[in-house]
Amino acid sequence: MPVDTGKTAAPLEFRNVTKRYEGTDAAAIKDLSFVVPAGEVCVLVGPSGCGKTTAMRLVNRMIDMTGGEILIDGKSISGRSPADLRREIGYVIQHVGLFPHLNVANNIGTVPRLLGWDRKRIASRSAELLELVGLPAEMGKRYPSQLSGGQRQRVGVARALAADPPLMLMDEPFGAIDPINRDRLQNEFLRLQREIKKTVVFVTHDIDEGIKMGDRIAILREGGELVQYDTPDAILANPADEFVARFVGADRGLKRLALTNLEQVDLDEVTCVREGETISPGTWVDNDIVVVVDGERKPIGEMTRDVSSDSAVTLGSARPVGASIPITASLRDALSLMMTESIRPLLVLDGEGRVAGWVSIDQINKAVRQVPNESAAIDAAGIDLDK
Amino acid sequence: MIVAVAALAAKAPVIPGSDAYGKTSKCVKDNGTFCWDWVRDRWSGTVGPALVQHIQLAVVAVVIGFAISFVLALLAYRARWLVPPVTFLSSLLYTVPSLAAFYILVPITGINDFTVEIALVSYTLLILFTNTLAGLTGASGDVRDAARGLGMTPTQSLWRVELPLAVPTIVAGLRVAVVTIISLVTVAGLIVPDGLGAVIYTEGLKKNNFNTALIVGGVLCIVLALAADALLAGLQRLITPWAAARRSR
Structure with missing residues (x-):
């Protein structure tokens, strides 16, 4: 049982969550229930149209659910004002969405400014985060258009971490990065995560990325149905059904080998x-x-x-x-x-x-x-x- | 302020008196190609004040036009159903020939600056409304999604993200509007004795096409338009350093 780590990470629970868009018969998310313990990375993975991004966006109320309950740190999100709730949840998206008119430091300071921190505290927090994601301090004065794709992604992660949220949502954060830099950013994020120990919901369509990044993987099927939720090793060793076995690939034995090192x-x-x-x-x-x-x-x-x-x-x-x-x-x-x-x-x-x-x-x-x-x-x- | 300047302008002889003619050079009497001495003599009394009036007429029109367009664009940004009717109305106003607009308005509002401003303002609306709205909607989906996802309310997102990002497009609209209006104020000179149009019309066309007045009025109008355009371009560079950073890449 995970120890309650207080503010730095909070457990997340989906309880019978359903999302049905108006005018459609089929549910986008169907009776989804799972728990992410505090400080763990939960990867939502599945083919396109499986509702993984929808499920993630329900958490910070970018999309409102039709039924069920989502609890962060044991408290339901339903009664919360969406804007206040989102300021407490880190948010990273595939194309980063940095504000082109703000320099890097001000981009990172977005949420602290919304929370009304004073200038000095925002500036020192921005500097601290630049260092945390491995960017030089001078980069704070640059505009997003002057950065490389990988640098932008790092700034995006720094911006999401600015107010030290107990929960992070990451939607295909490395999806638009070339394979070599992608691998590097994944490793950097894993190193960072060992340090900050946030609860993370990580969406990807790439099972290999899921196996690499996740403490736990939730495999979703079309219609937002949860097929299997377990550790990468357990899923590779015992796929719940034919769908999971196909999805993780015929080389799942080899993928499992990649999870274990000689130590x-x-x-x-x-x-x-x-x-x-x-x-x-x-x-x-x-x-x-x-x-x-x-x-x-x-x-x-x-x-x-x-x-x-x-x-x-x-x-x-x-x-x-x-x-x-x-x-x-x-x-x-x-x-x-x-x-x-x-x-x-x-x-x-x-x-x-x-x-x-x-x-x-x-x-x-x-x-x-x-x-x-x-x-x-x-x-x-x-x-x-x-x- | 316009009234004050108009009063100032009225002190100067609108039609040169006989003594003025008596003093004038052979060039003016013979309507030479360009008479510097006329410009010198009439600068403080006629041409200078006309230039000031011209600027004031244009600035008032653009400021009021922008204020109206800006509010309409903000409303239309929130309530998209407003876009077609506002666009239709402002297009309609834009298509009315300027001269016709002045003559339609005169019986209602009289021969005064107010009439002129109504017509001028109605010409700015289409350009300024369209550009402001295009600027606001121009922010990329990712940027907007990030603003919302980080916890900005729609109002915060509008003022902190969409609006700053719209500045280059809005200024581009202002530049077109300012240049258009500066040239249109000249037409207003047919109705009211103000602005460089009055110099062209009253001092030039009405006086056997006096060359010097026609040239002075026309050239000053062009110079004014170019200067205003350059001023706005410079202002935009100053307030949107990020756009320059983007260009240099």
């Missing part, structure tokens, strides 16, 4: 010998390879078992180390490298380049078969929203 895996032990050491027959454990290391356990070379087992190790008799991979790499990357290296075990190195262990196809097999240890589906009653 989370039990690596096989590496037999290390220092240069000049004698290899006794007992040194050959259950692996046929020993790794020759220097004084800091950094690999210099490797040797394969042979009969002349009682000799001292010299660099001359060792060959260069085969493939190695950093411990921060995902299982997917490890598997890929194994493919190119003829499926032999890879030497895993830690952050300092020291030998950490072997990873082989067996560990990857084990990881794929592993059922997510606890299904993270949340029972709404399990969270004390009323506190």
